[in-house]
Amino acid sequence: PFSGPGERTEAEKEWNAWMAHVRIKVEHAFGGVVNTWSFLNAFWKQRVYSSPVGRYYRVAVLLTNALNCFRPNQVALAFDCPPPLIHEYFHD
Numbered sequence: 001p002f003s004g005p006g007e008r009t010e011a012e013k014e015w016n017a018w019m020a021h022v023r024i025k026v027e028h029a030f031g032g033v034v035n036t037w038s039f040l041n042a043f044w045k046q047r048v049y050s051s052p053v054g055r056y057y058r059v060a061v062l063l064t065n066a067l068n069c070f071r072p073n074q075v076a077l078a079f080d081c082p083p084p085l086i087h088e089y090f091h092d
Contacts, residue, residue, distance in 0.1 A: 025074075032073055033057070034060075037060040066090070068083045
């Protein structure tokens, strides 16, 4: 997005509005992962350098994507992008 001081052209304003619209949908996808796998939200149990938080999140995204193969999420529906079949997701 275009930021910083100064006036925006109409094209820049339209681009910022479109990017904000898309960003919200992507943020909803991140929220869907955290809401599906509640252990990711248990920040009081996760310790710096003791809990593999990044690994937990990557596994949660993998499993969420697998679930989305069976039932498309709102992001896939909003972008008119059907998910792959489950065997395509894991094998192709």
